[in-house]
Amino acid sequence: RILSRRKKGSARWNKQRLVVAKLHEKVANRRMNFLHHKSKELAPNFDAVAIEDLNMKGMSQALHFGKSVHDNGWGMFTT
Template sequence: MESEQGKKANYPRFYRQSLDKLAKEQRILSSRKKGSGRWEKQRLKVAGIQEKTANQRKNFLHHKSKELASNFDAVVIEDLNMKGMSQALHFGKSVHDNGWGMFTTFLAYKLKEQGKQMVKIDKWFPSTKKCSCCGAEKPMSLAERTYHCSCGYVADRDYNSAINIKKEGLRLLALA
C-alpha cells in the first residue's frame, strides 16, 4: 500500500462543535429548580447532547482505528501523557476531546485480532528535538512550528517528529 506521508490526522472536534448548544442547555438547566419535572426534562436534554458527542467521538475513533488496522501490518505510536499535556500546556478541552486513550485501546485490540503489531515509543524519546536527517538534537519550544537543523534540513515540526517516531518504531521492531 502507498505511504500516506505528509497527511495529517484532522480530528473533527465533536465537543467543540456541540459546545454552544451544550452551554445554552446547561444555562437553562441551572435556572430550573433541582428535582422538579422541568429540571429533570432539561437534565435529560443536556445528557442527550453529551451522549451524542461521546457517540460521535467513539464512532470516529472506531472507523479510524479499523482503517489503520486494515491497511498496515504494524502501527507505531508515541506513548503520550495526555492528562499531563492537558494540564501543563493548557490544551484541556482539545486534548480530552480527541479521545487518545480510547483510540489507542481500539487500535491495540483491532491489531491484535488481525495478528498485527502496535509499537509504543517511550514518551521521553526526543522525537521533536531530533533531526530526522542527520540525528542531531536541539531544544525546541512549543511555539516553533518548523524544524530547522544545522545540517540544512527544514521541515514541519510534526512531520519531522513523525519520521523520527517511524524510524524508532522500525528499530524496535527489528530488535523484537
C-alpha cells in the first residue's frame, strides 16, 4: 500500500520497492522451507506417494478461494 502511494521512479519509491521485494522473498523462502520439510518427511516414511492432479485455476474460480489457492505452492511441492 505504501508503494502504491509513492510516485513511480522516485527515490522513495525505489526504497519502498526494495522493502516489498524483501518481504516477498521472505514469504517465498518460508514456503520453500515448509515444502522441503514436508517432502523430506514423506520420502523416508513411505515407499510410494501418490499426488492428485488438481485444476488449481478451476478451483480458485469455482470455489471462490481466489489467490489463496495459488499461494499454496502445489507445483513446487510436486517437483
